[in-house]
């Protein structure tokens with residue numbers, strides 16, 4: 001049923017050239033003008049797609065409405081990376097003890113992970129519940145079809161990764177992970193960072 005509301009975003013969306021706004025979802029079909037904020041019961045003719053703005057097309061900045069998703073992706077990729085590097089180090093060490101990393105190793109590792117476009121290339125844009133979202137591993141919006149990948153999304157995610165880890169400190173981020181902190185909270189709901197994601201309590205009641 002959800003599939004009816006999901007459509008690959010058209011690349012040819014240049015019609016909003018003068019009105020560059022962000023976060024718009026466009027619906028066509030019955031009730032197209034009504035914006036109740038509530039997803040209607042199955043109406044197969046109605047199709048929603050993310051309006052493709054000038055900013056989406058050219059700007060290297062992550063659009064505001066997608067920042068939280070993007071940050072959560074960054075946290076997911078870094079968590080995966082830290083797991084990988086720690087497991088590899090453990091496998092190599094004869095004593096099977098947790099290996100300690102030098103700060104410069106972590107700095108280099110985080111920089112490499114963030115600039116590795118391959119980790120971010122499968123993420124893309126999707127419309128879920130009339131809201132445009134990023135989709136990919138680590139997010140509940142993950143799906144195999146209807147995702148518009150490519151374009152500048154991998155580059156934006158990569159640069160956000162570099163920016164956030166730079167602001168919080170690569171070593172501090174690693175340390176938080178090592179101490180069992182959930183990186184999504186540490187990076188995206190950190191009081192030292194400007195409200196990238198709403199607090200979890202708010203998120204859970206948002207629907």
Ligand SMILES: *[C@@H]1O[C@H](CO)[C@@H](O)[C@H](O)[C@H]1NC(C)=O
Pocket residue numbers: 077078080081082084113119
């Ligand atoms: C971690 O390892 C998995 C499995 O080998 C791989 O698929 C993934 O891309 C790696 N991720 C990072 C960020 O290193």
Ligand SMILES: *[C@@H]1O[C@H](CO)[C@@H](O)[C@H](O)[C@H]1NC(C)=O
Pocket residue numbers: 128129140141207
């Ligand atoms: C979409 O809305 C439904 C109904 O409120 C909810 O169960 C579902 O989790 C939402 N999907 C996403 C990806 O947020």
